[in-house]
Amino acid sequence: MTTIQDVARHAHVGVATVSRVLNGNGYVKEETRKKIEAAIADLDYTPNEMARNLYFRKSHIVAVTVPDVSHPFFAEFVSTVEAALCEKGYQTMICNTYYESNFEEKYLEMLKRQRVDGIIFGSHTLDTSGYADLKKPIVALDRDLGGNIPCVASNHREGGRLAAEELIRAGCKKVVQFEGSVGKFQVSTPSNMRHEVFREVMESHGVTCYSYDSRWNNFRNAYFRSLVREALDQHPDIDGAFGTDMLMMEMLREARERGKRVPDELKLVAYDGTYPLQFCYPGITCVEQPIQELAREAVRLVIEMIDGNLTGVENVELPVSLRRRESTACEGNVRS
Numbered sequence: 233m234t235t236i237q238d239v240a241r242h243a244h245v246g247v248a249t250v251s252r253v254l255n256g257n258g259y260v261k262e263e264t265r266k267k268i269e270a271a272i273a274d275l276d277y278t279p280n281e282m283a284r285n286l287y288f289r290k291s292h293i294v295a296v297t298v299p300d301v302s303h304p305f306f307a308e309f310v311s312t313v314e315a316a317l318c319e320k321g322y323q324t325m326i327c328n329t330y331y332e333s334n335f336e337e338k339y340l341e342m343l344k345r346q347r348v349d350g351i352i353f354g355s356h357t358l359d360t361s362g363y364a365d366l367k368k369p370i371v372a373l374d375r376d377l378g379g380n381i382p383c384v385a386s387n388h389r390e391g392g393r394l395a396a397e398e399l400i401r402a403g404c405k406k407v408v409q410f411e412g413s414v415g416k417f418q419v420s421t422p423s424n425m426r427h428e429v430f431r432e433v434m435e436s437h438g439v440t441c442y443s444y445d446s447r448w449n450n451f452r453n454a455y456f457r458s459l460v461r462e463a464l465d466q467h468p469d470i471d472g473a474f475g476t477d478m479l480m481m482e483m484l485r486e487a488r489e490r491g492k493r494v495p496d497e498l499k500l501v502a503y504d505g506t507y508p509l510q511f512c513y514p515g516i517t518c519v520e521q522p523i524q525e526l527a528r529e530a531v532r533l534v535i536e537m538i539d540g541n542l543t544g545v546e547n548v549e550l551p552v553s554l555r556r557r558e559s560t561a562c563e564g565n566v567r568s
Contacts, residue, residue: 234277243271294534295348297327297355304477304506305523306354309373312527313352320535322349329355350534353377369537371530375421382537384530384548385422386521391552392429394519395474395501400433402499402560404472406440408463410479422549426503430474442467446479456482464490471497477504480516484559500559515557522550 236254240247245264252258253268260268271277296313298306314324325348327338350369372383399407411427427443434441444463446455460482463470473483480502484494492498494514502509505520529548536542 234275236277238275239268239271239277242275243267291347291349292321293323293325293348294350294352294531294538295325295327296352297329299329299355301326301328304508305504305521308506308523309354309527312524313531316528316531317535320531322535327355349538352530352534369534371534371537373526373530374423380545382533382542382546382548383422384526384533385550386526386552387549388423388426388552389429391503391519391521392426393433394552394554395426395503396430396433396437398501398517398554398556398560399472399474399499400437400439402472402495402562404439404499406442406467406470407434407472407474408442408444408467408470409473410444410446410459410463410475412446412476442470453478453482457486460486464492472499472501474501475503477502477506477509477516477518480518480559481508481512484512484514484516495559495561505555509557514559514561517557517560518555520553520555522552525550 236247236250240250243250243264245268249260249264250268252260253265294317296310298310301307301310310324310326314326317324350371352371352373353375354373370377370381372381374383374385376383409427409430412423431441431443442463444459446459456479460479463473464483464486473480475483480500483498483500487494487498494500500516502516502518503521504523505518506523509516509518529550533542533546533548
């Protein structure tokens with residue numbers, strides 16, 4: 233097997249010079265660079281990535297944890313993260329934490345051992361005490377992990393306001409919203425703000441607002457359907473509903489089975505704007521999160537931390553937008 237020493241001897245240069253060419257670090261005269269590149273081609277040399285990583289104490293791997301990679305939001309997020317990391321020369325290690333509540337602890341341990349260079353945390357199964365004083369490259373997706381860890385999130389306050397104003401515009405007087413705060417840990421996340429703002433706007437306009445908590449990290453359709461049925465059983469006279477895409481899709485299906493017409497008798501606003509909404513009829517109005525932009529910003533931050541180029545803590549908040557469809561139509565008006 234050809235080694236870097238063989239390349240150096242063939243090109244009549246030192247090993248350090250070959251290393252600078254391979255890693256793109258430091259100055260090397262153009263004539264010398266061409267000699268080294270010719271030697272690499274002549275000897276068919278392939279760098280030993282494992283040895284290089286050990287030498288530079290980097291794995292060129294970034295872990296990304298999400299609750300359930302099959303969920304449309306996290307599927308799009310992970311796919312974009314993987315593509316963005318690949319452009320930067322990094323590989324992605326994906327951790328699906330739905331089945332194992334201690335996966336976050338395992339990945340933190342991998343970070344401490346330098347088996348991964350950084351972590352993008354999009355899951356919510358670990359008490360924030362696990363991150364205390366950990367001076368490592370960590371970026372949080374929609375989660376408050378403490379003052380020293382950057383967070384990437386959507387403008388959820390605006391999202392809650394847009395959803396509430398849309399249902400008010402559609403004439404709703406009694407609505408239900410589905411929150412996500414029940415679980416082993418009471419997780420601090422910017423997304424909670426959308427529910428607070430939604431409730432405040434509704435109440436300020438004299439609209440009755442019922443709230444239902446859902447278990448944290450449970451993204452299964454069967455569970456969503458049980459929540460929807462409970463809400464409709466307890467409040468059969470509601471004329472509006474607000475929740476994540478999957479919940480509103482279940483609400484649409486359950487309303488149809490009960491003979492409750494959308495949008496005539498029940499208006500719906502979803503939150504996330506993932507691709508399955510395209511297949512619903514009638515179409516469901518939604519507040520869209522910029523999922524791909526969230527992913528790219530998370531990658532940018534974690535790479536800057538790995539490279540030591542991030543000074544201070546940078547929190548990123550991205551705008552959301554309303555996409556109006558048939559589920560909030562009034563007097564025959566549909567999408568806009």
